[in-house]
Amino acid sequence: MRETPHLVQxxxxxxxxxxxxxxxxxxxxxxxxxxxxxxxxxxxxPHRAVSILGIEAIRRVAxxxxxxxxxxxxxxxxxxxxxxxxxPIGTRLRIGDEVExxxxxxxxxxxxxxxxxxxxxxxxxxxxxxxxxxxxxxxVLREGMVRPGDPISVTPPVDDRxxxxxxxxxxxxxxxxxxxxxxxxxxxxxxxxxxxDEGDLAAAASRSLxxxxxxxxxxxxxxxxxxxxxxxxxxxxxxxxxxxxxxxPWPDAVGDARSVFAVGQAEAIDEHxxxxxxxxxxxxxxxxxAWAEVIIVATGMSGRYADAWRSMEVEFARAPxxxxxxxxxxxRAVATGAIHTHHGVGYLRSGCVLPEFRGRGFQRAxxxxxxxxxxxxxxxxVGSIADEGGTSARNLERAGMRVxxxxxxxxxxxxx
Numbered sequence: 001m002r003e004t005p006h007l008v009q010x011x012x013x014x015x016x017x018x019x020x021x022x023x024x025x026x027x028x029x030x031x032x033x034x035x036x037x038x039x040x041x042x043x044x045x046p047h048r049a050v051s052i053l054g055i056e057a058i059r060r061v062a063x064x065x066x067x068x069x070x071x072x073x074x075x076x077x078x079x080x081x082x083x084x085x086x087x088p089i090g091t092r093l094r095i096g097d098e099v100e101x102x103x104x105x106x107x108x109x110x111x112x113x114x115x116x117x118x119x120x121x122x123x124x125x126x127x128x129x130x131x132x133x134x135x136x137x138x139x140v141l142r143e144g145m146v147r148p149g150d151p152i153s154v155t156p157p158v159d160d161r162x163x164x165x166x167x168x169x170x171x172x173x174x175x176x177x178x179x180x181x182x183x184x185x186x187x188x189x190x191x192x193x194x195x196x197d198e199g200d201l202a203a204a205a206s207r208s209l210x211x212x213x214x215x216x217x218x219x220x221x222x223x224x225x226x227x228x229x230x231x232x233x234x235x236x237x238x239x240x241x242x243x244x245x246x247x248x249p250w251p252d253a254v255g256d257a258r259s260v261f262a263v264g265q266a267e268a269i270d271e272h273x274x275x276x277x278x279x280x281x282x283x284x285x286x287x288x289x290a291w292a293e294v295i296i297v298a299t300g301m302s303g304r305y306a307d308a309w310r311s312m313e314v315e316f317a318r319a320p321x322x323x324x325x326x327x328x329x330x331x332r333a334v335a336t337g338a339i340h341t342h343h344g345v346g347y348l349r350s351g352c353v354l355p356e357f358r359g360r361g362f363q364r365a366x367x368x369x370x371x372x373x374x375x376x377x378x379x380x381x382v383g384s385i386a387d388e389g390g391t392s393a394r395n396l397e398r399a400g401m402r403v404x405x406x407x408x409x410x411x412x413x414x415x416x
Contacts, residue, residue, distance in 0.1 A: 002081055002082070003080045003081040004081050004151065005079065005080065005081030005082050005151065005152040005153070005154060006079070006080055006081060006149060006150060006151050006152055007077060007078075007079055007080075007095055007096070007146060007147070007148055007149065007150040007151075007152060008055050008070065008078040008079060008080045008148060009021050009070045009071065009077075009078040009148055010022050010023075010024060010025050010032070010076065010077060010078075010146055010147065010148060011035075011070065011071035011074075011075060011076055011077070011078065012025060012032055012033075012034040012035035012076065013035060013036065013074075014036050015036045015037065015038040016038040016074075016112065017071075017072060017073065017074045017112055017113055017115075017116075018069075018071045018072040018074070019035065019071040019072075019074055019075070019076065020071060021070070021071060021148075022034065023147065023148070024145055024146060024147035024148075025145070025146060026143070026144070026145055027049075027050060027095075027099050027101075027140055027143055027144060027145070027146055028049070028140065028143050029046050029049060029139075029140045029143060030044070030045065030046055030049055030225055031044055031049045031050065031076075032049075032050060032076045035076060038112070039112075039199060040199075040223075040226065041198045041199025041200055041201050041223065041226065041229075042110075042199035042200055044223075044225070045222060045223040045224065045225050045226070046139055046140070046224065046225070047104050047105075047137070047139050047165070047169075047222050048104065048105070048107070048137040048139075048222075049137075049138065049139055049140050050076050050077060050101060050137070050138045050139075050140065051074060051075045051076050051077070051107050051135050051136070051137055051138075052075055052076070052077045052078075052079055052084050052093075052101075052103075052135065052136045052137075052138060053070075053073065053075035053077075053078055053079070053084070053135045053136075054078075054079055054080065054082065054083055054084050054085070054133075055070065055078055055079065055080045056080065056083060056132075057083065057085070057125075057132060057133040057134075058070060058078070060132075060133060061116075061117075061124060061125070061133060064124075065118050066116060066117045066118050066124070067115070067116060067117075067118065068116040068117070069116075072113070072115075072116040073109075073113040073116050073122075073125060073135060074112070074113060074135070075135050077095075077146070079093075079152060081152070082152075082154060083132045083133075084103070084136050085106060085127060085131060085132060085133065085134035085135070085136050086131060086132055087103055087136075087154065088103075088156065088157055088163075089103055089104065089105065089157070089162045089163050089166045090102060090103060090156075090157030090158070090159070090160070090161065090162030090163055091103045091154060091155070091156060091157055092141070092154070092155045092156075092157070092158070093138065093152055093153070093154060094152065094153040094155070095146050095150050095151075095152050096144070096145070096146055096147065096150035096151065097144070098142065098143070098144025098145060098146075099140070099142055099143065099144040099145070099146050100140075100141040100142040101138035101139065101140060101141065102138055102139050102141050102162055103136055103137075103138050103162070104136075104137045104138055104139045104162060104165065104166065105136070105137050105166050105169060106127040106134045106135070106136055106137070107134065107135035107136060107137050108126070108127075109122045109123055109124075109125040109126055109134075109135075110122065113125070164404040164405065165404070165405070167263050167381070167383075167404045168221075168261050168263075168404040168405035169222060170263075170343070170344075170345050170381060170383075171261055171263055171345060171347065171381075171383035171404070172200075172218070172219065172221065172222065172261075173200070173342060173343060173345070174340060174341075174342040174343070174345040174346075174347040174383065175218060175347055175385065176200065176201075176202045176218055176219055177321070177340060177342040177347075178322070178340035178342070178347050178349060179202055179204065179216075179218060180195070180197060180202055181316070181319045181321065181322055181340060182213075182312070182316065183195050183204045183214065184315075185312045185313075185315035185316040185319065186209075186214065186308055186311075186312045186315075188312075188315040189308065189311030189312040189313075189314060189315050190308075190311050191206065191208070191209060191214075191308045191311070191312065192206055192207075192208050192209075193205070193206040193209065193214050194206065194233070194236075194237035194238075196217070196229070196230070196233045198229065200219045200222060200223060201217070201218070201219040201220065201223060201226065201229060201230065202217070202218050202219055203216065203217035203218070203229075203230050203233045203234060203241075204216060205233060205234050205236070205237030205238035205241055205414075206237070206238060207237070207238050207239055207414075208304060209304070209305055209308055210238075210239070210240065211305070212242060212257070212409065215234065215238045215240065215241040215242065216241060216242050216243070216244065216409070217229075217230030217231070217233060217234055217241065217242070217243040217244065217412075218244050220243055220244065220245050220249065221244060221245050221246045221405070221407060224245060224246075224247075224249055227243060227245070227249040227250065230243045230412075231243060231250075231412050234412040234414060235412060235413075235414050236414070237414070238414045239413070239414045240411065240412070240413060240414060241411075241412045241414065242256060242257070242409035242410060242411055242412065243409070243410050243412055244259075244407045244408070244409055244410075245407065245408060245410060246405065246406075246407060246408075247408075248408075248410065249410060250410075253410040253411075254410060254411045255408040255409065255410050255411075256409050256410070256411050257387070257408070257409040258387070258388040258406060258407070258408050258409075259385050259386060259387055259388060259406070259407050259408075259409070260385070260386055260387075260388050260393050260396075260403045260405070260406055261383065261385055261403065261404055261405040261406070261407060262383060262384055262385075262386065262393070262396045262397070262401035262402060262403050262404065263381055263382065263383040263401055263402065263404050264371070264381075264382050264383070264396075264399065264400045264401035264402065265380070265381065265382070265400070266346055266371060266374045266375040266379040266380055266381055266382045267371070267372075267375050268372045268375050268376065269368045269371055269372050269399075275360055275361040275362060275365050276329065276360055276362075277329050277330065278327050278328070278329055278334070278335070278362055278365055279327070279328050279329070280325060280326070280327045280328075280335075280365065280366060280369040281325065281326060281328070282323055282324065282325050282373065283317070283324045283325065283326055285317045285318055286317070287317070288313045288314055288317050289310075289313070290326060290333040291313060291324050291326055291333070291336050292309045292310050292312075292313040293310075293333070294326070294333050294334065294335065294336045294352055294354060295309060295336055295350060295352045296309055296310070297354060297355075298336075298352035298353060298354055298355065299352060321340055321341045321342060322338060322339070322340050323338060323339045323340075323341070323373065323377075324336070324337075324338050324350075325337040325338065325339070325366065325369065325370060325373075327353075327362055327365065327366055329357070334353065334354045334357045334362065335351075335352065335353045335354070335357065335362045335363065335365075335366050336350055336351065336352045336366075337349075337350055337351045337352075337366040337367070337369075337370050338350040338370075339370050339373060339374055339377070341374070341377055341378075341379060344378070344379050344380045344381060345379060345380075345381045345382070345383060346370070346371070346373075346374025346375075346377065346379035346381070346382040346383075347382075347383055347384065348367060348370050348371070348374075348382060348383070348384040349384065349385075351363055351366055351367065351384075351392065353366075363391070363392065363395050364395045364398060364399060367384075367395055367396065367399045368399055370382075371399060371400075382401070383401070384396055384401070388406060
């Protein structure tokens with residue numbers, strides 16, 4: 001018979017593991033008081049404020065001969081009476097008289113916790129392989145004090161907000177990986193781009209290549225407590241940059257653009273209609289030139305910016321997780337697209353159609369073809385980003401995707 005749901009132990013540390021038991025602690029929006037993360041760009045923040053693990057999971061793992069115990073894998077709250085990682089995202093936990101949490105995501109295991117396992121295989125707490133034994137992150141809906149012995153009440157999600165946030169987080173990880181791939185290809189091609197790669201955060205800045213693509217900071221929708229890292233990078237390396245966030249990250253922040261983040265199931269779409277003779281194919285790694293030229297013409301690039309894209313394509317074509325597509329009519333390249341794959345997500349990007357071929361359904365055909373290809377690559381989720389209210393956003397919706405987040409690009413003026 002299971003125990004009545006309750007809090008077994010409260011654990012904190014000045015950084016890293018193990019976290020040690022305390023008689024009680026205040027739980028705040030950004031985390032448990034007295035607790036710190038050794039790697040703040042991959043842990044913490046309001047959406048990963050509290051980590052939770054069940055004592056039942058700890059006992060199961062310990063029974064296999066591993067030296068695990070409450071706090072050794074870094075959970076803030078050790079709970080009993082339910083398997084927390086089997087609950088739906090968005091489930092609410094009322095702890096004691098004051099605190100209310102909302103389950104936000106699984107806490108992916110990392111090598112920091114390896115010493116809790118006899119064979120150092122920290123993947124034992126991975127959600128995919130052991131769904132009942134994962135640590136979970138929670139956001140704080142109501143702050144307050146928690147103590148061992150506090151009763152816990154479990155209630156189902158009230159809406160799909162937390163689920164949408166979790167899907168947006170998966171897409172954001174793929175976007176970050178894709179942006180780093182593109183930026184590094186540009187550097188390898190000879191462009192001057194300063195890159196920040198810190199945990200879940202990334203930024204690029206380039207005075208010689210103005211505009212959004214090479215002057216933006218991403219990942220801060222999930223870690224708004226660290227926006228100064230992105231601001232500092234942009235100010236140091238460009239004249240004008242943008243930081244993407246869900247809401248204004250500082251007083252008087254100026255938003256210059258709004259984009260929708262849309263996701264859908266990766267599945268083979270029924271043979272999509274070939275519109276006006278359009279033939280869509282993936283480009284081989286050694287075939288370069290036409291793909292970049294369509295993008296250059298379709299977006300009106302010129303000069304140094306166009307040269308950077310031509311040089312970048314040579315390196316981009318070699319990237320193992322990037323797949324380029326081209327749409328042709330009678331052998332002429334008229335449309336482009338790409339997929340970047342990352343942890344089961346196919347991120348659709350670089351969709352362009354030459355001006356004289358627009359309005360004929362070619363963009364939607366490119367989207368459908370890439371969704372099908374992402375499924376063949378083993379992705380379970382596809383996603384893309386488009387200007388809010390634009391044609392691309394409507395095409396994503398027609399292809400079965402739904403909006404899970406709306407982000408705004410907030411202007412950062414560099415130091416001059």
